[in-house]
């Protein structure tokens with residue numbers, strides 16, 4: 193992974209070489225803190241040890257009974273789904289991967305009706321084993337399997353904590369079960385059983401993903417000038433301190449679109465604390481040059497744009513044409529066009545003094561993805577250290593969970609009563 197922060201210097205908001213020098217002293221201290229946390233396998237910091245502590249053999253053994261499935265259906269939400277989805281959507285496989293990470297009845301019913309449930313492995317993932325959306329969807333999927341005459345106990349893999357509903361289910365029905373990693377919040381768990389079981393079922397090289405993670409580990413250093421991950425974390429932090437409160441995350445690769453969704457949870461749930469944080473806006477190049485770029489370039493000077501791309505990709509020639517004014521496209525290629533659009537957008541933002549950071553990987557393969565995912569996790573941890581926030585907790589999400597549970601009769605929660613107090617001003 194390579195990071196280029198040149199277009200964050202002298203912009204508005206922007207940094208200077210002097211800023212970076214002052215910042216680098218704080219990066220060194222933060223790196224010391226992170227290194228201690230990793231050495232002691234402290235809660236949260238243990239996430240950055242996963243490339244060495246994850247056990248690919250256990251993952252392979254757990255999926256081994258499900259020989260050559262036609263598809264994998266993951267039932268999970270947030271960090272229990274997005275990491276696996278990032279890898280599944282980035283890499284090609286003959287085994288299709290589907291994800292139920294919402295409780296929209298139309299979408300759930302349509303997906304289940306479309307799947308050959310007798311050929312599907314159901315991968316249910318929940319660290320807590322209590323997440324309403326995941327457990328509700330699992331109950332619906334299990335009934336659909338029974339209705340289809342499928343023995344769900346033969347087609348279900350569980351990944352969960354050491355106790356809770358899913359652990360009990362696995363023990364009761366003797367299901368293959370993987371352990372979620374200790375001390376690792378869900379959004380940091382892609383390089384573990386949580387994110388890699390689907391990759392293993394799809395035939396991807398899980399060891400290569402972890403090797404990429406180790407490449408990321410090796411690139412951590414006591415200076416932002418020597419660590420791409422820390423350069424990204426420090427630059428985005430310093431820009432936020434100067435008003436860039438939105439980070440438009442814009443991969444120029446369809447295979448990295450879900451990666452932007454994974455990044456959004458990592459960045460928002462880790463850094464949105466105590467009135468601080470930087471809003472991740474998911475975008476896609478070149479598509480969003482024809483939509484959101486107008487705001488990024490000519491709206492409030494309150495954002496940075498992160499441009500992500502692989503340096504190598506497959507390509508497709510554009511046929512010659514005599515269409516008026518379009519002959520310049522003929523004989524070129526879609527990849528050349530996409531690269532030109534990337535460069536043009538980057539320059540367009542710089543010309544408008546909008547800070548933008550380039551993140552590049554060699555190609556979209558297992559090792560590069562492992563390093564990219566690890567790099568963004570390390571960048572996030574560094575940003576959290578610099579911002580002095582509690583990077584690894586997410587207390588703010590609990591209020592809504594209690595309100596929803598109370599509304600469904602799952603307990604007495606004052607949050608549910610607050611729902612009834614909604615101030616109304618209806619126009620129809």
Ligand SMILES: O=P(O)(O)OC[C@H]1O[C@](O)(CO)[C@@H](O)[C@@H]1O
Nearest residue numbers: 270271272318319320323378589
């Ligand atoms: O794996 P679990 O416990 O089902 O949690 C799923 C997701 O929900 C959250 O806990 C937030 O509610 C995320 O942090 C987590 O990734």
